[in-house]
Amino acid sequence: KAGVTQTPRYLIKTRGQQVTLSCSPISGHRSVSWYQQTPGQGLQFLFEYFSETQRNKGNFPGRFSGRQFSNSRSEMNVSTLELGDSALYLCASSETSGGNTGELFFGEGSRLTVL
């Protein structure tokens, strides 16, 4: 099976712009979670989608949003970008929701730099 695919891998934006990141999960996985990774902060949970429904949401401002399509592919959007949004955004897929019954399979991430 193909692994989790994230696009784009790298992108540079300026403050105030918006960005959309895409994630294609492993075939058959219906859960997609998004995490923000910054040095020293570990993996901060953004949100999780399962069968097109948002199941869980982390403590991020409303500028961060996401959605999931019927084929389980997911997108996340960040509007009005701030310098502090510079990070590696990781997507992870799993067979079930909640991440408690098995492995999360991560993509290689989208590295966002905000200037």
Place this chain on the structure above:
Amino acid sequence: GENVEQHPSTLSVQEGDSAVIKCTYSDSASNYFPWYKQELGKRPQLIIDIRSNVGEKKDQRIAVTLNKTAKHFSLHITETQPEDSAVYFCAANTGRRALTFGSGTRLQVQP
């Protein structure tokens, strides 16, 4: 919500020595505790996990112990090798929320 604290943030050991990474969690309802390894420039990958009905689990040179009373769990790596050098993340979950990760431990194994 769940809060997971991980220590130390960095750990340097000599090849062949043991390494121990400790995590504490806040939600007594948490029942699943995985560990992920992230090599430099790569994606995090699951290396071992433990559920609350088990006190210890081993997989070759890696073991995880869980103390539910004290709400802490630890990763033990024996006979460390240079390829063990990576960032290790612990995590906890009740099953109703998303996985909550610790802040990570950068392990460096000196040859």
